[in-house]
Amino acid sequence: MDETPSKVLGxxxxxxxxxxxxxxxxxxxxxxxxxDLTVKTPRAVKTESSSSSFTPLAAADINGLPxxxxxxxxxxxxxxxxxxxxxxxxxxxxxxxxxxxxxxGKETVAMVQKLINKLYPNTxxxxxxxxxICSRAVSRIGExxxxxxxxEMQVVDQKFDKVKYYTDFHSPNPGEPRTALIASDAxxxxxxxxxxxxxxxxxEDVCCLxxxxxxxxxxxxxxxxxxxxxxxxxxxxxxDWKITITKNDKGKDVVDSSCSRLPVGxxxxxxxxxxxxxxxxxxxxxxxxxxxxxxxxSGTAVAGYITAIKKFTPSRWESMCIACGGTSPGGTPxxxxxxxxxxxxxxxxxxxxxxxx
Numbered sequence: 090m091d092e093t094p095s096k097v098l099g100x101x102x103x104x105x106x107x108x109x110x111x112x113x114x115x116x117x118x119x120x121x122x123x124x125d126l127t128v129k130t131p132r133a134v135k136t137e138s139s140s141s142s143f144t145p146l147a148a149a150d151i152n153g154l155p156x157x158x159x160x161x162x163x164x165x166x167x168x169x170x171x172x173x174x175x176x177x178x179x180x181x182x183x184x185x186x187x188x189x190x191x192x193x194g195k196e197t198v199a200m201v202q203k204l205i206n207k208l209y210p211n212t213x214x215x216x217x218x219x220x221x222i223c224s225r226a227v228s229r230i231g232e233x234x235x236x237x238x239x240x241e242m243q244v245v246d247q248k249f250d251k252v253k254y255y256t257d258f259h260s261p262n263p264g265e266p267r268t269a270l271i272a273s274d275a276x277x278x279x280x281x282x283x284x285x286x287x288x289x290x291x292x293e294d295v296c297c298l299x300x301x302x303x304x305x306x307x308x309x310x311x312x313x314x315x316x317x318x319x320x321x322x323x324x325x326x327x328x329d330w331k332i333t334i335t336k337n338d339k340g341k342d343v344v345d346s347s348c349s350r351l352p353v354g355x356x357x358x359x360x361x362x363x364x365x366x367x368x369x370x371x372x373x374x375x376x377x378x379x380x381x382x383x384x385x386x387s388g389t390a391v392a393g394y395i396t397a398i399k400k401f402t403p404s405r406w407e408s409m410c411i412a413c414g415g416t417s418p419g420g421t422p423x424x425x426x427x428x429x430x431x432x433x434x435x436x437x438x439x440x441x442x443x444x445x446x
Contacts, residue, residue, distance in 0.1 A: 238382030268373025
């Protein structure tokens, strides 16, 4: 049975970085199919940056590359690779061998081949897993994921470097970490309604109450916490956002992900990374050798946040864009929080619930 949604009027909003002092433009309405957010992958863009959190382009990157790509490797090809990482709905698996033993790296090879065909239409280069272009692209994808995790870890570490987290000079052991306070604040931060995830978190004294309790205060600004925005702004500040709005079969405005460019994968990775950063401090003593930020150790967290992010309404995305520096035109009951290690497994997916129209 054909379940293709009927076509409806669409509306595109482009949100540009505020630093460029441009006004975002709404495109003319066009007829595009209404699609559920889970159908297509939203897109995002990012270039090389001079930030110290990024690996600088080295001569070794270019040496040995085919002539058609060598000079444009840094300014053209790598930004396109990072865009795919940021827009991916499975960013932790991008650049890995995969599960097909007969065709290793099948998905990554197809991705790189598609990029080359688009960016260099006059070449007949065929990508193979392990060749010079594919292997270096895979290396940079891994480095960029690590940079995102490192950036969030530094944000959290700096927070716990504040004076209030150390004993004063009048104490018997001045300058010692206040481990109980650090542990308490770290655990509060990564509650489903905590400040690691929200612009305005549920106050700590009522955060454990059921949502139906009259004393409970709902959090606001999902994934607009300063921790997340600091990293998000660093990685996407040089590029425009594109939100295409259409209507579903109930006449409600929804994001048409097939025509939008939104950093779904980047936002999910940044959120999982900030969760990981706080978990390093939940005992009050920072873990000195954290597990690497990989599909094996962080894939479940990223996938959970992807599910939540794909529920974003157009207004939630516009709010997110503005919070990251763009310009625009125009919680969980206590009984669910039972894991002793503060696990958010099974909770991340449901942390965002769109408001009723």
